[in-house]
Amino acid sequence: MTILVRQLLEQGHANLAKQKAEKEEKLRGHLRVGTSGCVVGNEIYGTCHRIALARSLGIEEKAKLHTRVMWYEGEYNEVDWDGIITASTDSKTGKGHYPVDRNQTDIKATIEGVPLPVLGHPDMLLAKEMGGEPILGLELKGVFGYSTAVLVSVEGKPKCDNLIQAAAYAHFLNLPYELWYTNSCYWPKMYGKEGIEPFYKGFALDWREGILWYQPEEKEWVETLITVQGIKDYYRFVAEMPTRKELGPRVTSNYADGSPNKWGPQANCKFCAFSSSCDRYDTTQDYDKWIEDIKTAVEIE
Secondary structure, X not given: OHHHHHHHHHHHHHHHHHHHHHHHHHOOOOEEOOOOEEEEOOEEEEOOHHHHHHHHOOOOEOOOHHHHHHHHHHHHHHHHHHXXXXXXXXXXXXXXXXXXXXXXXXXXXXXXXXXOOEEEOOOEEEEOOOOOOEEEEEEEEEOOOHHHHHHHHHOOOOOHHHHHHHHHHHHHHOOOEEEEXXXXXXXXXXXXXXXXXXXXXXXXXXXXXXXXXXXXXXXXXXXXXXXXXXXXXHHHHHHHHHHHOXXXXXXXXXXXXXXXXXXXXXXXXXXXOOHHHHHHHHHHOOHHHHHHHHHOOEOOO
């Protein structure tokens, strides 16, 4: 029985991956809120602009089974939230908050000077009544690693790319927004840190004169280096990369407030399928070779 179920799981993930690839193909030639970032001076914060470029060209990272397990658990986290928020409504009076139909929440934004539209699909929008207008947006993230659990729960900071993604939605939709993490695991005491229990952790977002602030629950507001103009500049930069044939600097791993990531300036590069290709590009500055190189690390029909 175990052997049969293993085969079913692997085949199911393979079929789902193929379906996802087919959907992504239809979105080729667009920029995405899901791969958003911000230009801050000579640095780029958030999602790596090189990954954003690859995605707009239809080049997606090749995911192994363990990564697909994590991705789909993250998607089902949204389903869980939908059920929980719906259950919070008072059954007698009907008062509460209602998730907006996800089939009605796709967005298509345009940025002046950027030839490609920016597409997005918010994780959850809430209304005060069934079928009502959205009053609040939620970006929902699962916690699947100890470092993220410590960062969010112990240090009280959001991941920079998650925060910018939520901030971009807040700007494009002109809605108040919150970023929420769900950790369903018990993490043991490690590296001198206390053990961590399952948790929800939320961060409120606020655009103040074009500058992003965030507030961890029950703590003070934190000013960030993220700006509306910087996010627009990020998308403009990505859209212009194929014409310039320049990839720009490696993305920084700094947090949104400018504080350094303890794991290093390009910590995220260590886990990226394109890392070796980028190492070679940083030496050769050969854009066309980089494009051909990254295709070897992904599934392309």
